[in-house]
Amino acid sequence: xxxxxxxxxxxxxxxxxxxxxxxxxxxxxxxxxxxxxxxxxxxxxxxxxxxxxxxxxxxxxxxxxxxxxxxxxxxxxxxxxxxxxxxxxxxxxxxxxxxxxxxxxxxxxxxxxxxxxxxxxxxxxxxxxxxxxxxxxxxxxxxxxxxxxxxxxxxxxxxxxxxxxxxxxxxxxxxxxxxxxxxxxxxxxxxxxxxxxxxxxxxxxxxxxxxxxxxxxxxxxxxxxxxxxxxxxxxxxxxxxxxxxxxxxxxxxxxx
Amino acid sequence: xxxxxxxxxxxxxxxxxxxxxxxxxxxxxxxxxxxxxxxxxxxxxxxxxxxxxxxxxxxxxxxxxxxxxxxxxxxxxxxxxxxxxxxxxxxxxxxxxxxxxxxxxxxxxxxxxxxxxxxxxxxxxxxxxxxxxxxxxxxxxxxxxxxxxxxxxxxxxxxxxxxxxxxxxxxxxxxxxxxxxxxxxxxxxxxxxxxxxxxxxxxxxxxxxxxxxxxxxxxxxxxxxxxxxxxxxxxxxxxxxxxxxxxxxxxxxxxxxxxxxxxxxxxxxxxxxxxxxxxxxxxxxxxxxxxxxxxxxxxxxxxxxxxxxxxxxxxxxxxxxxxxxxxxxxxxxxxxxxxxxxxxxxxxxxxxxxxxxxxxxxxxxxxxxxxxxxxxxxxxxxxxxxxxxxxxxxxxxxxx
Ligand SMILES: Nc1ncnc2c1ncn2[C@@H]1O[C@H](COP(=O)(O)OP(=O)(O)O)[C@@H](O)[C@H]1O
Ligand SMILES: [Mg+2]
Numbered sequence: 315x316x317x318x319x320x321x322x323x324x325x326x327x328x329x330x331x332x333x334x335x336x337x338x339x340x341x342x343x344x345x346x347x348x349x350x351x352x353x354x355x356x357x358x359x360x361x362x363x364x365x366x367x368x369x370x371x372x373x374x375x376x377x378x379x380x381x382x383x384x385x386x387x388x389x390x391x392x393x394x395x396x397x398x399x400x401x402x403x404x405x406x407x408x409x410x411x412x413x414x415x416x417x418x419x420x421x422x423x424x425x426x427x428x429x430x431x432x433x434x435x436x437x438x439x440x441x442x443x444x445x446x447x448x449x450x451x452x453x454x455x456x457x458x459x460x461x462x463x464x465x466x467x468x469x470x471x472x473x474x475x476x477x478x479x480x481x482x483x484x485x486x487x488x489x490x491x492x493x494x495x496x497x498x499x500x501x502x503x504x505x506x507x508x509x510x511x512x513x514x515x516x517x518x519x520x521x522x523x524x525x526x527x528x529x530x531x532x533x534x535x536x537x538x539x540x541x542x543x544x545x546x547x548x549x550x551x552x553x554x555x556x557x558x559x560x561x562x563x564x565x566x567x568x569x570x
Numbered sequence: 571x572x573x574x575x576x577x578x579x580x581x582x583x584x585x586x587x588x589x590x591x592x593x594x595x596x597x598x599x600x601x602x603x604x605x606x607x608x609x610x611x612x613x614x615x616x617x618x619x620x621x622x623x624x625x626x627x628x629x630x631x632x633x634x635x636x637x638x639x640x641x642x643x644x645x646x647x648x649x650x651x652x653x654x655x656x657x658x659x660x661x662x663x664x665x666x667x668x669x670x671x672x673x674x675x676x677x678x679x680x681x682x683x684x685x686x687x688x689x690x691x692x693x694x695x696x697x698x699x700x701x702x703x704x705x706x707x708x709x710x711x712x713x714x715x716x717x718x719x720x721x722x723x724x725x726x727x728x729x730x731x732x733x734x735x736x737x738x739x740x741x742x743x744x745x746x747x748x749x750x751x752x753x754x755x756x757x758x759x760x761x762x763x764x765x766x767x768x769x770x771x772x773x774x775x776x777x778x779x780x781x782x783x784x785x786x787x788x789x790x791x792x793x794x795x796x797x798x799x800x801x802x803x804x805x806x807x808x809x810x811x812x813x814x815x816x817x818x819x820x821x822x823x824x825x826x827x828x829x830x831x832x833x834x835x836x837x838x839x840x841x842x843x844x845x846x847x848x849x850x851x852x853x854x855x856x857x858x859x860x861x862x863x864x865x866x867x868x869x870x871x872x873x874x875x876x877x878x879x880x881x882x883x884x885x886x887x888x889x890x891x892x893x894x895x896x897x898x899x900x901x902x903x904x905x906x907x908x909x910x911x912x913x914x915x916x917x918x919x920x921x922x923x924x925x926x927x928x929x930x931x932x933x934x935x936x937x938x939x940x941x942x943x944x945x946x947x948x949x950x951x952x953x954x955x956x957x958x959x960x961x962x963x964x965x966x967x968x969x970x
Contacts, residue, residue: 361968370888370964401890412885412967414573416580421571428571429891437571457580473889485968 315382317480317513318344318367323376323386325362325536336362338536339376344515346480349507351524352517354533360517361485363533367515368404368483369396380404381480401430405474405512407484407503411466413458419445419469420454426476444472448502464495468502475506482506484516488523496523573895574902577879588871589907592864593914599860600919600940604930606846606853611931613739613841616663616680617834619691622807623816624655625832626823632832632840634663634804635739641829643749643801652822654814659686660803662752665742666722677712678738679722679745681752681803688807690746696731702748707731711743720745723755739845741928749803757800861947864911869951872904876955883959884967896959904952908944 321341327334337359344350352360365371366378369385378386381403385394400406413422423441428434445454448468458466467487474482484503488496500516504526507514516527524530525545532540578585616635625634626641626649633639649658662681667674682688684699690707696716699705706727708714719726727747736744747755774788808831810819816833823831832840876883883896916937923930 365965365968368888397887397890397892399890400888404890406888406967408885408968412881414882414885416577417571417573421576424571425573425886425891426889429886429889429895434571 316343316379317346317348317381318515319377319379320363320367321377321379323363323366323373323378325359325366325371326374336536337366337533340538341376342531342538342541344481344513346513347507347511348528349504349514349526350516351527351530352515352533353519353521353524353530355519358533359536360519360533362536364483364485364515364517367481368406369400401426402477403480405477405479405482407467407470407474407482407487409486409489411458411463411470411490413461413466413469413473415458418455418457419450419461419465422458422469423472423476426473430477440476441472444476445469448472463491464498467491467495467499471499471502471506475510475512478510479512482512482514484514486518487516488518488520493522496520497525500524501526572902573899574906577875577899578903578906581875585907588867589910590914592867592907592911593918595860595864595867596911596915596940596944597918598915599857599864600915600932600937601923601926601930602853602857602860603936603940604919604923604932605926605928606850607931607933607936608929609741609846609849610842611735612737612741612929613846614838615735615737616739616744617837617841619736620661620688620807621809622659622688623810623834624649624808624819624823625834625837626658626806626808627804627830627832629828629830631830632844633830634661635837636840636844639804640802641804641806643753643803645803645829646806648826649806649808649823652808652819654811654819654822656809656811656814657687658806658808659683659688660749660806661688662749662756662803663738663805664752664756665738665740666755668720668722676742677708677745678740678742679747679752679755680736681747681749681756683749687809690731690733690736692734693731694734696729698731699746699748700730703751704728705730705747707733707746709733709736709743709745711735711737712745723758725751725754727751735929737929739841753800753802757802861943864944865947865951868904868907868948869954871907872900872952872955873958875903876900876958879959880962881967883962884964887962888964888967893960897956900955900959901949901952904948904955905945908948912941912944 320343323337323340324335325337327336340363352363354360362371366373369380372390373386375388376386377384380399383394383399384391385399390396414425417425420438420441423444424437427437427440432440442454445451448471450465450468450472453461453465458469461469482503488499491499500523503514503516506512518524527545528543530542530545531538626645627633627639628641631637631639643660646658646660649655660683664679665676666679667676669675684702689698693707694710696707699707704725704727706720706729708729710732714720714729716729716732718729733746738744810816820831820833823829886896919930919932923932
């Protein structure tokens, strides 16, 4: 079973003369544990595709199957609580980390668990464990403003992972980071896809960030124009020059 | 996890300042309620102190508080003789203004008969008046020590006792002297005034050789002005015998035709409805305006804090948070602000109300009512923020 099935998904914004076809007839599948990139210039429809898969944007046409459930087929299918599907099956990572500014790192992870009905104490221990695994054990009680860009994005990743989602969707997760930190985030996602057996779909406009991905879809003007398989991971990338906390990053990959 | 409290904790400076501001407003609202209750208590203080059943006053007047009333002192015998009346006591009231340490000081002088009722209700310190002259019992608010003296009219009066919170309907503290003293203070002129009067009368009479009857009357009238009886009081209060009919007694006294007998209930109505109704309406209006201002402030604060949180709300929705999580956050914040502001306002009043120039009476029922109103206002005010929050699209969480 695929984690994501997209069949002829089309999104048209507006009506009549002002209508914009942001994504046209997209068709592909993503398996659990696969790391897939959607690469394309600004305005090509990447975010639109991601929001359709993320169940916050109704596809105008086509079929969308998430973890075996046909959620959309020429529009949303009745009988699905989209919010519930989002919190149980999907994890989101954003361009800006989108952490809640008035919650500490740990509370930011806990909130994702608590809205999924996990009891408080369990949420706390799972959040602590997750952040410690991501080498943020010393940052548990820091507010987002006190975190570096790379640290904040790792907290955001922890939040997306918290409910062990089948699908993780990331919209330009490296856009606010420098190249080093960006590459580390991507490497981390790759690791997580394998370990958690999650399908990870990453939108980016930066082709340097897709090393080590299983597949890449290139999008131009709403159309998937090219598919590339198995991008090699240059070994040099993970050798000691991680962003704000190099040793920690390396350790992370060691213990995951 | 309670998002409202986390947000408040993070933005505590802003929250505390806002709550203090609101607290001050609510404090004023509470004090206005207290002032109104105080007006009520003040207006009825003398009434309640006397526990009289009837107030006999000058015909066609709403005396002795709302309108002036002057009746001869000896009416007391006729009132006491009415069947059903147990006892009757003459009382005199006057507001005096003296100079105290360079500042004008107003107080309310009550004259009562020794060995009759109508005197100070409770002596908190010192003793009641025992001598017929020059002794005085003052309310605490007069701020006079036992043994202190005060010069009124022609004599010095010595404070021998302190009584509780007795004030005039205008809120001036009360002082008690014997009826005779009160009448002397009211009617006896000092020596220079008497000299002036004599000169005036002398001048009037100087051109007169032989007096016609009308001139003689004129002369008599003038002289009478000096010597005339000072046995005038403002009211005679009466207590009824057990089982006596109030209406019958009232009727009887009225049939004499030059007096009015006002029952205690009627007097209460005259004082509250007539005299403090306007103040009540004014205070009520101010209270409503202040509550509306509070509502607008709360709504604005909650709205702006919601606007500040659009991205947070969008993110929460995107990761699947239920609407109740978001509505709860906003509503709880609003209610918390109301509760804390109420607490601050209450504390403020509690610490200061003794020092207000007018009496403030804090009724638990008023305070509870206000609390309920504040909670309703907070709930309604948070609707603008909640409406905004519910319209936020989860997609707004994406992008920079
Ligand atoms: N909500 C919307 N309403 C109308 N047009 C939109 C909306 N969102 C995106 N578009 C348009 O759809 C196209 C694709 O946008 P987007 O998916 O954001 O591209 P990308 O993420 O690749 O930059 C753009 O032309 C954009 O203007
Ligand atoms: Mg985009």
